[in-house]
Amino acid sequence: MTNATQSLPIPSLLVELLVQELPPKSLKKLGDSFAETVTASLKRQGLAANDVAATPFASPRRLAVHIEHVAAQAADKSVSQKLMPVAVGLDANGLATPALLKKLRSLCGNAACPPVSQLKRAIDGKAEALFLDSVAKGATLAEGLQKAIEETLEKLPIATMMTYQLGDGWSTVNFVRPAQGLVALHGQEIVPVEVLGLTAGRETQGHRFEAKMNPLILRDADSYAQYLEAEGAVIAAFPARREEIERQLKAAAAGGNLDLIEDDALLDEVTALVERPHVLVGQFDSGFLDVPQECLILTMKVHQKYFPLLAKNGALSHKFLIVSNIHPADARQIVAGNERVLRSRLADAKFFFDQDRKKTLASRVAGLDKVVYHNKLGTQAERVERIWAIAQAIGLQLGGNEFAAKASEAAMLSKADLLTDMVGEFPELQGIMGRYYAKHDGLADDVADAIEDHYKPRFAGDALPRNMTGICVALADKLETLVGMFGIGQTPTGDKDPFALRRHALGVIRILIEKEVALPLDTLLEKTADIFGRKINGTPESLSDFIYERLRHYFLSSDEQTFSLGEPADTNTNAINTAAMNRPAFSPQQVDAVLALRPQRLSDVKKRLDAVRAFAALPEAESLAATNKRVGNILKKADVRIEDEINPAFLQAPAEQALHDALSRIVPGADAAFAAGDYNASLQILAALKQPVDDFFDKVMVNSEDEALRSNRLALLARLHHAMNRVADISRLAT
Known part of the structure; x- marks a missing residue:
């Protein structure tokens, strides 16, 4: 190879699969998976470097990836293959046995096999073995890409496959949607690969209506995105298309002095529905604003994929935004058509709302x-x-x-709105509609609010119930679900949690902690289990473990700021989100130290953690934590009965007398602070034990041959261990 050839740049690779319209809610995931799997396969085969840049593309009708610097052929690789033990492959004279000759012929095929003398001998385990060293030819790009595409299609996260017939009228293939074209360009050259009955070429399709020409003939891999947008009127990259839609939405909202209700899930879905976005402003009859805004918002989002707008006072506006896939010179007909469709939808919502209010919630309970x-x-x-x-x-x-009477009333009505027409149409509105109907029925505000709030928190960062009635019903609802499902063995497994038990557990945790509800967890679980009676087999220990594991996660991570579909952000939700994001960070050791004691009042856990964190910063902390761990191990291995009381008569060594005196002076103050809930003071007081504890272990033999002395010293250590571990298991802080 000449130096001129070596200096030539390595071309990029483009792979595009053109298909019929892909499922919008899956498009981003499909596009990312397609790009990642093709790239990973080429890397494994040595056709692309590990740090190669790969750009995914995903539009309603295509999955593609552009990969920089892909080799035409992978480098050859040295291979050392174990043949068999020397004792099996060679006879007593060092000649090849029939078994070895047969093995070599199977490996070498038509090529000449090396003589036995050139085989490598090396220790393999306990015996010496024979190895064949050879050079494996690197895969060509055609071979490697064929393998990569086939592997990619097998691994795509497709929920439901389609079976469709190919053009020959006989063959059938399976894929998420019928595939219509395949592009594979290495620089300017077509890579000859085939998949789904398609042969790779350089033709693709632009926008159905607005492309300057169809088909589009791609010149090379690197100009793909620019050419497709300029000539085909398609923004192929999902992030670029999403960014353009968001820019247009915000500009249109600002132009009307309105605010956009941001919704990432809806934005992703709309991005997956259009190739060339064009945002338009529509409006509906303001008379529909008498219907609860949650209903109107869901109607616009779920059914029509529109973006609702808010007035500056936070109320829903009668204007909305449409993301069109075409750019006509006069968009009035498109806007009018969308307004007409929405008018029918909103009329349905108004009808449901009016009909539902003809019956009281109480009448629906039966x-x-x-x-x-x-x-x-x-x-x-x-x-x-x-x-x-x-x-x-x-x-x-x-x-x-x-x-209790108010909580009972709200609980009895909490699920009645499940039988309303509005919730039947929009299950996301359960609880929300219950509140509207309760207020229409003349119920007290706190009862009506509790009917809505008993579902809260519904997602990470959601607001908690706004009053104590709602707190009671929310706890009851979540405890009933948790105890019931665990009681019949319906527990989460891996990433499967069909009854949202993780969310329910986190809801109980957040309410008990953030609303400072001082009720013991074990009492709540036992009382709930008693109410189930014989329907379940008591409260399994696994439920308590499950809740404490979620509690550990709660203190080790911040909640994401997320809003539910159909609910505009409110100040309460933002306040909760801000509090979660600003939650002080605790180390895993600090959290484990507190949770090791399984504190039953979760409202106390934060105070315990603050105290442990402050204690860990003291100069005495590391020594006391290590000593506490040592004491725990000594007590576990004790071979004599440890008495409850310390006998002063057996305190012979000055160091053990000094430790006993220190415990007598210091521990009562620490215990008093603990009883008062001042965990920080309790641990700070105990830090004064460092010196007498160090002296004790330096100068006293705990495991004395005198059994009475040994038992008394163990009792002294047990007193120390109990005093040190009331707030948390301090030994967990030891490094």
Whole structure:
């Protein structure tokens, strides 16, 4: 190879699969998977470097990837292949046995095999073995890309496959949507690969209506995105198309002095529906604004993929944004058509709202007896009875009879809106519509609010119930779900959690901690299990483990700022999000130290963690943590009975007398601070034990041959261990 040839740049590779319209909610994931898997396969085959730049493309009708610097052929590789043990391959004279000759012929094929003398001998395990060293020819790009595409199509995250017939009228293939074209360009050259009955070329398709020409003939791999946008009216890259839509949406909203309701999921879906976005402004009859805005927002988002707009006072505007896939000179007909369709949808929503209000929520409760909740746990009516009983018990503990009565009323009505037409059309509105209908029925505000709030928090960063009635019903609802599902063995596995038990557990945790509800977790779980009676087999220990694991996650990570579909951001939600994002970080050791004791009042956990973090910063902390770990190990291995009381008569060594005196002076103050809930002061006081504890271990033999002395010294250490570990297991801080 000449120096001139060596200096030539390595061409880029473009692979594009043209298909019929792909599922919009899966498009981004499909595009990323397509690009990542093709690139990873080429890297493994030595056709692309590990740090190669790859750009994914995904539009409604195409999946593609552009990869820089892809070799035409991978470098040859030295291969050392084990043949067999020397004892099997060579006879006593060092000549090849029939077994070795047969093995060599199978490996060499038509090529000449090396003589036995050239085989390598090396120790393999406990025996010496024979190895054949050879050079494997590097894969050509055609071979490597064929393998990469086939592997990619097998691994695409496709929920449902289509089976369709090829052009020959006989063959059928399976893919997410019928494939119509394949492009594979290495620089300017076509790579001869085939897949899904298609042979690679350089032709692709632009926008169905606005491309300057169709088909488009691609000149080379590097000009793909620019050429497709300029000549084909398609923005091929998903992020670029999303960014353009977002820019146009914000500009249109600002032009009307309105605010956009941001929704990343909707933005992703719309990005997957258009190739050349064009944002237009529509409007509907302001009379529809009498319908709850949540209903209108969901109608626009879910059914029509429109973006609702808010007035500057936060109220829903009668204007909305449409993302069109075409750029006509006069867009009035497109806007009018979308307005006409939306008018029908909103009329349906208004009809549902008006019809639902003709019956009270209370009158719907009896109908829940006909709605199955779970075949092992009964109907929704039975479920509501359990939630009612749990909410009443919590209400009695938190506020007495009057408070419990309100919680009971809200709990009994909490699921009634499931039987309304509006919730039947929009399940996302359960609870929200219950609040509107409760207020229409003349119920107290705190009861109506609780009907909506008992689902909260519904997602990471969501607001918590706004009043204590809602807190009671929200806890009852989540505890009923957790205890019931764990009680019949319906626990989450891996990434599967069909009953959202992780979310329910996090909801219980957030309410108990952030609303400072001082109720013991074990009591809540046991009371809930009692209400189920024989329907479940008690409260499994695994549920408690599950909740404490979620509690650990809660303190080790920040919640994401997310808003639910159909609910505009409000100040309460933003406040909760801000609090979560600003939550002080605790180390895993600090969290484990506190949770090792399984504190039952979760509202105390944050205070314990603050105290442990402050203690860990003290100069005495590291030594005391290590000593505490040592003490724990000594007590576990004790071979004599450890008495509850320390006998002063057996305190012979000055160091053990000094430790006993220090415990007598220091621990009562630490215990008093602990009882008062001042965990920080409790641990700070105990830090004064460092010197007497160090002296004890330096000068006293715990495991004395005298059993009475040994038992008494162990009792002294047990007293120390108990005093040090009331707030947290301090040994977990030891490095």
